[in-house]
Amino acid sequence: MVAYQTLIVPLVSFLLFIIFLQKRRSTAAPQPRKRLPPSPRKLPIIGNLHQLGVYPHRSFQALSRRYGQLMLLHLGQVPVLVVSSADAACEIMKNQDLIFSNRPKLSIPDRLTYGSRDVAFVPYGEYWRKARSICVLQLLSNKRVDGLDAKVERVAKLFDEFLEGVLQEHRDRKKGEKICDEDFGGDGGLDFVDILLEFQRENKGSSPVEVDTIKAIILDVFGAGTDTTSTVLEWAMTELLRYPSVMKKLQTEVREIVKHQQDITDNDLEKMQYLKAVIKETLRFHTPIPLLVPRQARKDVKIMGYDISAGTMVITNAWAICRDPVSWDEPEKFEPDRFLNSSIDFKGLDFELIPFGAGRRGCPGITFAMATTEFVLANLVKKFDWKLPDEGKELDMKERPGVAVRREVPLLAAATLYRS
Numbered sequence: 441m442v443a444y445q446t447l448i449v450p451l452v453s454f455l456l457f458i459i460f461l462q463k464r465r466s467t468a469a470p471q472p473r474k475r476l477p478p479s480p481r482k483l484p485i486i487g488n489l490h491q492l493g494v495y496p497h498r499s500f501q502a503l504s505r506r507y508g509q510l511m512l513l514h515l516g517q518v519p520v521l522v523v524s525s526a527d528a529a530c531e532i533m534k535n536q537d538l539i540f541s542n543r544p545k546l547s548i549p550d551r552l553t554y555g556s557r558d559v560a561f562v563p564y565g566e567y568w569r570k571a572r573s574i575c576v577l578q579l580l581s582n583k584r585v586d587g588l589d590a591k592v593e594r595v596a597k598l599f600d601e602f603l604e605g606v607l608q609e610h611r612d613r614k615k616g617e618k619i620c621d622e623d624f625g626g627d628g629g630l631d632f633v634d635i636l637l638e639f640q641r642e643n644k645g646s647s648p649v650e651v652d653t654i655k656a657i658i659l660d661v662f663g664a665g666t667d668t669t670s671t672v673l674e675w676a677m678t679e680l681l682r683y684p685s686v687m688k689k690l691q692t693e694v695r696e697i698v699k700h701q702q703d704i705t706d707n708d709l710e711k712m713q714y715l716k717a718v719i720k721e722t723l724r725f726h727t728p729i730p731l732l733v734p735r736q737a738r739k740d741v742k743i744m745g746y747d748i749s750a751g752t753m754v755i756t757n758a759w760a761i762c763r764d765p766v767s768w769d770e771p772e773k774f775e776p777d778r779f780l781n782s783s784i785d786f787k788g789l790d791f792e793l794i795p796f797g798a799g800r801r802g803c804p805g806i807t808f809a810m811a812t813t814e815f816v817l818a819n820l821v822k823k824f825d826w827k828l829p830d831e832g833k834e835l836d837m838k839e840r841p842g843v844a845v846r847r848e849v850p851l852l853a854a855a856t857l858y859r860s
Contacts, residue, residue, distance in 0.1 A: 474747040474749075475745065475746055475747050476512055476746060476747060477507075477508070477510045477511055477512040477521065477746040477748075478507040478508050478510075478511060478512070479507065479511065479512040479513065479514075480503060480506075480507060480511075480513070482513075482514045485516070485517075486516060487513065487514030487515055487516050487517065487518075488513040488514050488515065489515055489516060491503065491513075492515075494841050495839060495841055495845075496730075496731060496841075497730035497731055497757055497759040497760065497845070498759075500522050500524065500731070500755070500757045500760060501524065501757060501759070501760040501763070503522070504522060504524035504757070504760060508524075509523070509524050509525035509527065509528045509744075510522075510523060510524075510528050510743065510744055510746055511524070515753075518753060519749065519751075519752045519753065520734075520752070520753045520754070520755055521737075521743075521748060521752050521753070521754045521755070522755050522757060523754060523755065523756040523757065523761075524757045524760045524761060524764075525761060525764060525766065525767075526761055526764065526766075526767050526791040526792045527744075527791070528743075528744060529756055529758075529761060529791045529794060529798070530791040531743050531744055532735065532743070532754060532756065532799075533756075533788070533791070533794070533797065533798040533799035533801075533802075534791070534798065534799060536741055536743065537799035537800055538738075538800070539737060539738050539739060539741050540735045540736070540737055540738070540741075540754055540799075541564040541735070541738070541799070541800045541801055542563055542564045542735065542736040542737070542738045543556070543560075543561050543562065543563055543564070543733070543734065543735065543736060543801070544734050544735075544736040544753045545563075546561065546734070549561040552659065553656045553659055553660075554652040554653075554655055554656045555652070556656075557571070557650070557652050557653050557655075557656040558571065558656035558657060558659060558660045559571045559572050559575050559657065559660050559804065560660055560733050561733065564738070564800070564801075570647070571653060571656075571657060572804055574636070574639060574649070574653075574657060575657060575660070575661075575804050575805070576804045578635055578636065578639050633654075633658065636649075636654045636657065636658065637654070640654060661805070667844050668728040668729060668809070668844050669809055669812055669813055669816075671726075671728045671844050671845070671846050672719070672722055672723065672726070672728050672813055673813060673816055673817060673820075674846065674847055674850075674851050675722050675725075675726035675728075675847070676718060676719065676722040676813075676817055677817075677820065677826070677851060677853065678835065678837070678847065678851055679718075679721075679722060679725070679726075679774045680718070680821070680826070681826060681827070681828055681835065681851075681853060682774070682835055683774065686718065686774075686776060687821065687826065689714060690714055690715060690718055690821050691821045691822070691825075693712055693713075693714045693715065694712060694715060694818050694821055694822045695822055695858075695860065697711050697712060698818075698822055699860075700860065704815065704818050704819060704822065706811075708818075709811075709814050709815065709818060712814070712818060713780065714776065714780070715814060715817065715818055716779070716814070717776040717777065717778075717779040717780050718776045718817070719810070719813055719814065719817065720776070720779045720784075720785075720786060720793070721774060721775065721776040721778065721779060723762075723786055723793065723795040724762040724763075724768075724793055724795075725762070725763075725774050726845070727758050727759040727762050727795045727845075728795060728844050728845065729758070729795070729843060729844055729845075730757065730758060730759030730760075730845055731755050731756070731757055731758070731759070732755070732756040732758050732794070732797050733797070733801070734753050734754060734755050735753070735754040735756075735801065736751065736752065736753055736754065737749065737750050737751060737752045737754065738750065756794070756797075758794050758795055758797075759845075761791070761792065761793075761794065762792070762793060762795070764792070767792040768792070786806070787806055788802045788806075796809075822858070823857065823858055824855040824856060824857060824858055825855070825856045825858050826853050826854070826855055826856075827853065827854050827856075828852075828853060828854070829852055829853070829854055836848070836849045
């Protein structure tokens, strides 16, 4: 009995304290309630993770059709704003670009890029400006891009020297002479690493560049410049093989412009409007990175009538935007002709087509990537006729999940040398 009596006083005191707090809350000035974007019901701890399938861009699209162009999800405990329309993307990447110019701290990219010292994942600020400037001015300038006819000539010369060396080796071996181990290739001009190291040496005194910065930028260049480019080319060839009439139209354009020239020049590429349309449609229909690199709100902001808290991660579903029936006629159909009489481009001004992002954090290497893609695709259709090994069999179009969405089954096609 004594034990129970000793508990009564603290229990009553606690209850009185709770009543006092409730009364104080009721008399305090009410806080304005925030208007949050619509959100599907979440579970404790995991939030909305259970609603994401193998292909997040498709899951986000399905959810956005129900909850709207701006949708708030919780991936675990992290609030994530999902953007699924051109208008919403314009708000994030143009009208409020500065507020959403930051990057969230993501553990995997942070470890892979030397503490986010690259251009893609580094937080917004002075370091980002410096790293981006190095990329744009040193690696991806118009001078480097134009970094193409001369390069082709050098590569052709290197191949010729290599083959001549192989032939000479066989000739010498036949004569019983000793083979000298020489470098047949020559220097071949500066590569990316040479350019960055030279830039580092030139700025050693005034504005030093750390070695880790160079390593991180190289990772960006190779990641963005190889994986996504090869992905776009594979999807482009896939659709050309699915639609022989499109392939024929493209081959006719390329071959008529180039005629009997051995090599395709930059001037030739400028004239190939259907080639550009095919690439634009491939970027729309098979957006290489469906979910753009996430952004993060730097402060509280209102977007399209909704309150977004500072620190909210923003994921833009570029894939869903590129298939939005509000912006596109028959969006589920591969139709390059839609771009022949259209001013829509992928450089970040038309938010219906933003495979490279837009605004401050848009990809700085668009020109370089397109020069490579156009050059390779034009040569593939000019020099070869293509067909599927099993022409009567429907092509498998399943995707392989990943940051860059590739074909699940690699494309196999038979090439026959074209003779004009």
